Amino acid sequence: MTALIIQLISGALGGNLAGSLMKESSLGTLWNSVAGIAGGGLGGKLLGMVAPTLGAAAQSGSLDIGSILASVAGGGVGGGVVMAVIGLIKKAMAK
Numbered sequence: 001m002t003a004l005i006i007q008l009i010s011g012a013l014g015g016n017l018a019g020s021l022m023k024e025s026s027l028g029t030l031w032n033s034v035a036g037i038a039g040g041g042l043g044g045k046l047l048g049m050v051a052p053t054l055g056a057a058a059q060s061g062s063l064d065i066g067s068i069l070a071s072v073a074g075g076g077v078g079g080g081v082v083m084a085v086i087g088l089i090k091k092a093m094a095k
Contacts, residue, residue, distance in 0.1 A: 027087055
């Protein structure tokens, strides 16, 4: 449960970071956060499937540095990617 919370928070931060870097595709702070939270959850799950060792560390619920970093990485990257994809789709539909 702790890993999921870390992934969701990291996802929100990753979504907002991606939004600040991609100003033309930004959805605004609230929606960057929402997309990032969704991506953080997905990123954590994908990390568990792609890199089972890191995923097992992240899902173990322990608070060692490896599991925390795996949760932050999976959530942050997943949040940034989902926000960027949604932002680019929104931008393409606006044309």
